[in-house]
Amino acid sequence: MNEKMDNNIWIVFVTPLLLFSTLILILFYRRITWLRLIKSKHMNQLPLGTLGWPFLGETIEFISCAYSDHPESFMDKRRSMYGKVFKSHIFGSPTVVSTDAEVNRFILQSDAKAFVPSYPKSLTELMGKSSILLINGSLQRRIHGLVGAFFKSQQLKVQITREMQNYVQESMANWKEDQPVYIQDETKNIAFQVLVKALISLDPGEEMELLKKHFQEFMSGLMSLPINLPGTKLHQSLQAKKKMVKLMLRTIECRREDGISKVPKDVVDVLLNDENDMLTDELIADNMIDMMIPGEDSVPVLMTLAVKYLSECPTALQQLTEENVKLKKLKDQLGEPLCWSDYLSLPFTQTVITETLRLGNVIIGVMRKAMKDVEIKGYFIPKGWCVFAYFRSIHLDDKNYDKPYQFNPWRWQDKDTSSCNFTPFGGGQRLCPGLDLARLEASIFLHHLVTQFRWYAEEDTIVNFPTVRMKRRMPILIRRVES
Numbered sequence: 055m056n057e058k059m060d061n062n063i064w065i066v067f068v069t070p071l072l073l074f075s076t077l078i079l080i081l082f083y084r085r086i087t088w089l090r091l092i093k094s095k096h097m098n099q100l101p102l103g104t105l106g107w108p109f110l111g112e113t114i115e116f117i118s119c120a121y122s123d124h125p126e127s128f129m130d131k132r133r134s135m136y137g138k139v140f141k142s143h144i145f146g147s148p149t150v151v152s153t154d155a156e157v158n159r160f161i162l163q164s165d166a167k168a169f170v171p172s173y174p175k176s177l178t179e180l181m182g183k184s185s186i187l188l189i190n191g192s193l194q195r196r197i198h199g200l201v202g203a204f205f206k207s208q209q210l211k212v213q214i215t216r217e218m219q220n221y222v223q224e225s226m227a228n229w230k231e232d233q234p235v236y237i238q239d240e241t242k243n244i245a246f247q248v249l250v251k252a253l254i255s256l257d258p259g260e261e262m263e264l265l266k267k268h269f270q271e272f273m274s275g276l277m278s279l280p281i282n283l284p285g286t287k288l289h290q291s292l293q294a295k296k297k298m299v300k301l302m303l304r305t306i307e308c309r310r311e312d313g314i315s316k317v318p319k320d321v322v323d324v325l326l327n328d329e330n331d332m333l334t335d336e337l338i339a340d341n342m343i344d345m346m347i348p349g350e351d352s353v354p355v356l357m358t359l360a361v362k363y364l365s366e367c368p369t370a371l372q373q374l375t376e377e378n379v380k381l382k383k384l385k386d387q388l389g390e391p392l393c394w395s396d397y398l399s400l401p402f403t404q405t406v407i408t409e410t411l412r413l414g415n416v417i418i419g420v421m422r423k424a425m426k427d428v429e430i431k432g433y434f435i436p437k438g439w440c441v442f443a444y445f446r447s448i449h450l451d452d453k454n455y456d457k458p459y460q461f462n463p464w465r466w467q468d469k470d471t472s473s474c475n476f477t478p479f480g481g482g483q484r485l486c487p488g489l490d491l492a493r494l495e496a497s498i499f500l501h502h503l504v505t506q507f508r509w510y511a512e513e514d515t516i517v518n519f520p521t522v523r524m525k526r527r528m529p530i531l532i533r534r535v536e537s
Contacts, residue, residue: 116142126450145175149421151444157431195483196333198483201325201345201487205490206490222244225244234531245349249353268297269298306326377401409466424439424441
């Protein structure tokens with residue numbers, strides 16, 4: 055009995071101690087390795103900066119600033135001390151942070167021989183090794199090219215326009231004047247359904263609701279602690295992804311049994327039609343899930359922020375409303391429905407969306423890992439270090455934009471959007487393939503909003519961007535207008 059109790063005590067108390075000690079030794083070894091590197095012949099070429107606390111680096115300060123009303127404070131403080139490119143230690147890795155447009159452009163344009171994607175461990179474990187966000191080389195280029203070409207096709211734009219119009223009208227038909235409308239909730243529901251239809255041709259119904267439920271569980275673990283134990287966020291997210299993968303594989307199997315259409319109606323058809331042996335059913339299933347992320351996060355945030363900024367800028371709202379009402383009256387007189395090119399032809403609407411992307415920074419930056427020693431503009435990036443190309447600081451730099459914190463759509467009337475100072479969708483070989491569709495969806499939503507309603511935002515939503523995004527609500531009170 056005593057011997058059994060002693061064994062239990064050993065298991066309960068000593069085993070965790072040994073595991074903790076092993077972890078400390080591993081982290082200590084990695085720390086020593088980094089310090090040796092810094093003291094090497096390249097010490098003078100490394101950007102200025104600090105690696106922060108042992109083991110933790112500067113991750114806690116970075117995250118706390120990101121969730122504050124001033125998310126740029128972490129970068130601004132270090133830019134003033136060390137310059138636009140500096141070294142740090144975040145998310146468990148020594149990192150060179152760049153807020154320099156030319157350095158970021160070099161990083162984005164580089165191939166896998168120089169830089170490969172690098173993300174926090176919980177995210178990479180959830181995405182899987184076959185995710186288009188993580189794979190490199192010819193397979194990544196093939197998938198990106200196939201999906202990008204389909205997303206740019208007139209066929210899909212016609213489909214997206216039709217589906218978006220239907221879902222927007224269905225949603226707005228249920229809005230009531232005496233109740234707040236939560237814009238981000240509404241746009242998340244609309245954008246997710248539109249994107250899932252484009253990916254796997256799934257219509258609204260029980261299966262869509264189940265998929266949405268699993269997907270939200272999956273999303274909740276993207277930035278969780280990298281601990282895969284029962285009860286943890288990461289474990290729950292991984293279980294949710296397994297359920298979604300089964301659903302995707304069942305869809306692919308049915309598609310194969312029914313015969314794959316040579317004229318693709320969705321992304322699954324596009325990938326199944328390709329003869330590349332590396333495009334396995336499992337890889338296609340995994341990537342369908344990853345491609346749903348914009349429908350849950352970035353596109354709804356773009357639409358929500360556009361409404362927020364327009365609420366705070368009556369002059370811009372009036373001009374956008376007049377432009378869209380004029381188009382609607384013209385199409386009504388001609389007896390024609392609006393097509394995708396009509397929405398994208400509205401010049402001021404496009405400047406509003408562009409300015410929302412700049413000021414809102416839906417995508418704040420990208421992370422890469424150096425596959426070899428790299429030197430850019432005199433800055434040395436050692437092999438194995440991470441690089442964080444941070445877009446937000448560039449978009450909010452007063453040297454690039456006059457009064458950068460002011461919502462000013464008119465600045466884009468005579469400004470080139472192809473500048474390296476404007477990278478809302480990334481760039482290079484990994485430029486977001488859905489950027490045109492994001493603009494189209496936002497254009498359709500704004501058109502129907504301003505031609506059917508007048509509104510004002512409740513006071514507690516007129517706050518800085520991060521708080522709005524954390525709330526994920528943005529309530530407005532609406533009043534219907536006569537057609």
